[in-house]
Structure formats: C-alpha cells, structure tokens
Amino acid sequence: MTGNIRPSRPRQPERPVRQENLRTLNLELVFRHILAAGQPISRTELATSTGLTRPTITRIAEELLAGQLIAETSLTHNGRAGRPRVGLTLSGRGPAGLGLDIRADALAACVVDLTGTVRHLAFTPSTFAGRSAPDVLTRLAHMARAALDAMAAEDLTVVTATLAVPGPVHDGIARSAPELGWRNVDAGALLRGAIAPLDLPLTVDNQANLAALGELYASDNTLDSFVYVSGGLGIGAGIVVDGQLMRGARGWSGELGHVTVHPDGKPCPCGSRGCLQTYASLQAILSDAPVPGGATPEVTVTEHAEAGSPATLAALDTAGTTLGIALADMLNILDIDTILLGGSFSLLASWLTTNIRAEIAQRVLSTAWAPITIRPALLGPDAAVIGAALTSIDQIRQHPTAWLTRPPSRSPASPA
Known part of the structure; x- marks a missing residue:
C-alpha cells in the first residue's frame, strides 16, 4: 500500500539555557521537590534529591520564603544529637x-x-x-x-x-x-x-x-483514571485518564446528560428527546413533588426515599437504570474501571448503585475479566x-x- 504519510510535527529548535532561565528552572525544581515531599524536608535533603549545591538550595529557599510560598518548621532529631533540623514545607499564608x-x-x-x-x-x-x-x-x-x-x-x-x-x-x-x-x-x-x-x-x-479535578487532587495520586458523574442541575461527566482531564477537541467532552437512553423518549430542554437528563436528573426524580421551604432537592428526595415513597423509589430505580445504560456505553469506549458518583448523586448513591451496577455488568464487555468500581465521590456535593x-x-x-x-x-x- 502506498500513499502520503503526514510527517510528524517538527520539534521546536532547542535554545541555549540563559542564566535567568537556569535560575527559574532550578527554583521550580526545588519547589516541586518540596511539593512532592508531602512533609517537611531539610535543605540537606533537597541538595541530595535535586543534585544542586547547598548554597544554591539556600538562595532558592530564601527566595521562596520571602514570597510566602514555603515556610520553615522544625524536624525531629531522628535519634541524632544536636539541634533539631529546620524543614521546609508549603506555606499556609x-x-x-x-x-x-x-x-x-x-x-x-x-x-x-x-x-x-x-x-x-x-x-x-x-x-x-x-x-x-x-x-x-x-x-x-x-x-x-x-x-x-x-x-x-x-x-x-x-x-x-x-x-x-x-x-x-x-x-x-x-x-x-x-x-x-x-x-x-x-x-x-x-x-x-x-x-x-x-x-x-x-x-x-x-x-x-x-469536580473531577477536585477528586483527582483529593485522591493524592492514588486514583489516576476514572469517570466522575455529576448530578445536580444537570448531569455531566468529568473524564480523567492517566491523571489528565479529557476535555475533547473543543472542550465539550463529558456531556453525559445528553446521551440518548430512549430514542423516542421524553423531550429534553436541549431540543432532543430521550436524553439521560430527562430520566436521572434531580428534577426528573422529583417530578412534580414540591420541595418544602428551607429544604434542598437532595434532602427532599432522600427523605421521600427513606419514608418508602413508591413514586420516589420508582424514580430512583429509573434513574439508576438509565445511568447504568449511559455509563456502560462510555466504559465500553474508554476502558476505565472506576466511576465516582458526585454532586447530588453522592448523597443518593445507596439507591442508585445497584441498578447502575446491574446495567454495567450486562452491557460492559470487560466486566467478565475486570470488575468496575462504583462509589460516591470523596468530596461529595462540594x-x-x-x-x-x-x-x-x-x-x-x-x-x-x-x-x-x-x-x-x-x-x-x-x-x-
């Protein structure tokens, strides 16, 4: 087979590192090491881990301290005699x-x-x-x-x-x-x-x-690929793969609420029909049920469900099923093994998860070999x-x- 092959994008030509650029690179290197340490780190430890000289570390530390990016704190003796070492950590001011x-x-x-x-x-x-x-x-x-x-x-x-x-x-x-x-x-x-x-x-x-970025930060790098499903005014999804947020070519990715779950279903405010949002949003779950003064939609739904309201429980069943259908399609395409239920869904997870899990088990090909984790988001509605x-x-x-x-x-x- 012959044809034209597009050449790879040429790399930007390398430029000499000027003194001011070297200072910036070294400062950011030291700051990243302090950030990654997760606990106070001494100047000596920074010199060892970065390969920079102790005088260079001292100069950079003074600059970061003056800018209130880091603060000094005492370190333990670690069983050694002498004065406690001074550690450097991120500043809370x-x-x-x-x-x-x-x-x-x-x-x-x-x-x-x-x-x-x-x-x-x-x-x-x-x-x-x-x-x-x-x-x-x-x-x-x-x-x-x-x-x-x-x-x-x-x-x-x-x-x-x-x-x-x-x-x-x-x-x-x-x-x-x-x-x-x-x-x-x-x-x-x-x-x-x-x-x-x-x-x-x-x-x-x-x-x-x-919200997905908030969960990524909150996980302390223990979770690097997941779908965050946000329930509230609408339904959206934040998609994180290998620690990076997927935004799409124009930043429009993750509009899960407008995935079609019933082609001839209910009309949606977006102009289409049968969108997930018309079956699984808070408004859809509440239907015509009034929200008492001073209450929130999430609390109202929760109270009705806990009281055994047949209409609310049926609406939650529908919401869970349609969420599972939409998420199954997403997981088959993306091959991600973790779903976080966020926003209002984090408070309603106990009523939604069973039906979501059932649809995913039936529809996602990889579940026979690799289980899918479904859980409430750590940060909840915040x-x-x-x-x-x-x-x-x-x-x-x-x-x-x-x-x-x-x-x-x-x-x-x-x-x-």
Whole structure:
C-alpha cells in the first residue's frame, strides 16, 4: 500500500539555557521537590534529591520564603544529637485560590491555600427559576467579595478565581445550560463586572470537569483514571485518564446528560428527546413533588426515599437504570474501571448503585475479566467548588515564578 504519510510535527529548535532561565528552572525544581515531599524536608535533603549545591538550595529557599510560598518548621532529631533540623514545607499564608459554583440549590464559594487546605467554604441557598444570569452572578460576586475580605484578614492573597457552571464552556462563555435558562452567556464578563473594581483574574469552566479535578487532587495520586458523574442541575461527566482531564477537541467532552437512553423518549430542554437528563436528573426524580421551604432537592428526595415513597423509589430505580445504560456505553469506549458518583448523586448513591451496577455488568464487555468500581465521590456535593479553588491555586504550584515575579499591587480584597 502506498500513499502520503503526514510527517510528524517538527520539534521546536532547542535554545541555549540563559542564566535567568537556569535560575527559574532550578527554583521550580526545588519547589516541586518540596511539593512532592508531602512533609517537611531539610535543605540537606533537597541538595541530595535535586543534585544542586547547598548554597544554591539556600538562595532558592530564601527566595521562596520571602514570597510566602514555603515556610520553615522544625524536624525531629531522628535519634541524632544536636539541634533539631529546620524543614521546609508549603506555606499556609500567601497565595490562595477562589472557587465559585452554581449548584442545584445554592451558590457556593471556597478558598483553598497553597497546601490544599480549605480555608473558607460558604453557601447561599438559591433557586434559579425566573432569575436572570446577571442576577445570579451578582449574588455570587457578593460571596466572592466576602471570601476575599475574610482571607485578607488571614494574610492570604487570592490570586485567581474559577467559576464552575453546569454546561459546556468555550472561551469563557457558557454555551448551553438549559437548567439555568442560559445560552451563550458570557458568565466571565458578567461576573468580572459584578466584582469590579477588584482586579481579580477569572476563568470559567465546566462544573463536572472541575469536580473531577477536585477528586483527582483529593485522591493524592492514588486514583489516576476514572469517570466522575455529576448530578445536580444537570448531569455531566468529568473524564480523567492517566491523571489528565479529557476535555475533547473543543472542550465539550463529558456531556453525559445528553446521551440518548430512549430514542423516542421524553423531550429534553436541549431540543432532543430521550436524553439521560430527562430520566436521572434531580428534577426528573422529583417530578412534580414540591420541595418544602428551607429544604434542598437532595434532602427532599432522600427523605421521600427513606419514608418508602413508591413514586420516589420508582424514580430512583429509573434513574439508576438509565445511568447504568449511559455509563456502560462510555466504559465500553474508554476502558476505565472506576466511576465516582458526585454532586447530588453522592448523597443518593445507596439507591442508585445497584441498578447502575446491574446495567454495567450486562452491557460492559470487560466486566467478565475486570470488575468496575462504583462509589460516591470523596468530596461529595462540594467537589466542583473545591476543584475550582484548587485549579486556581494549581497555577501557582505549576509556575511559582509567576507569583514571585508579579508586579506589586494592592491585595484583591483592597478597595480600588
């Protein structure tokens, strides 16, 4: 067989390493070793593990300490005589990331510091029926301001914010979120305008993707391939393979809620019919059942199920079955062995898992040789907002020099 074979993409030509680039490479090398250690590490241990000289380690450590990226702490004697050694670890003061989320029953704001510790987590109960995008995002901006003020009082500087929305996002625009009544909403611009005049970089991303990243961070690298299924306003999936989030060619992957489970089924707000969302979303499970004042949809469904409501139990059976059908197709294509039930599904897992497992056992070819793990997500309904905050702070973890070389400016929580 003959034909033209496309040549591989040429590699970028290598360039000489200049002195300033070498300093950056060494600084990031040392920082990565401190980050990976998981516990305080001494300067001597850093010199051994990195191959850098002790004076170089000392200079870099002083720079990282001055930038509040690391902190000093005492190490144990380890049975040796003399003064305790001084260890270096990630700092709980300095840069932090802000996550914002639009959930089925509430707005959420979260701040995570460089160590990955949640320093602020707040919710505002909210329903979205009849509310415009500017109204929802203005309320979220008030929560962002409150979080920034609270963190400034603790000597933390929020460096970036990430907004999670339930639907595909492209160029910062929420292209389609039928449950919110949004289509081509520039959520980033609206939120920036509501937060102004505070100068805070902001990104917008898909809720399920951010939740999957939150679970990936929370697993401490013990879980590197999984499908995260987000249940709430809609149904989405975050797909992680070998520790990397699969976004697709245009960032639209994971729209599990719009996988067809019944070709001639119920009409969906997206314009199609028989989508998984019309059978397994919270709205579908609740049907016409009212949500009492002060309650949430998840709690209402749980209370009805625990009380033995025939309608709720039947709806949960349908939800579990249709979820299993949709997930079986995904697993046959992706060959992934772990499913995390997140968002509202993490609270309803005990009623959903049996039917999901039955459909997967029947439909996924690999189950005869390799079992599929199905379990609730570790972070529960908070995964998206925590994942959004962690995504923001991960930029500093990946590129610490960007923080150290930033131009001097007021704290984001300071008035302009």
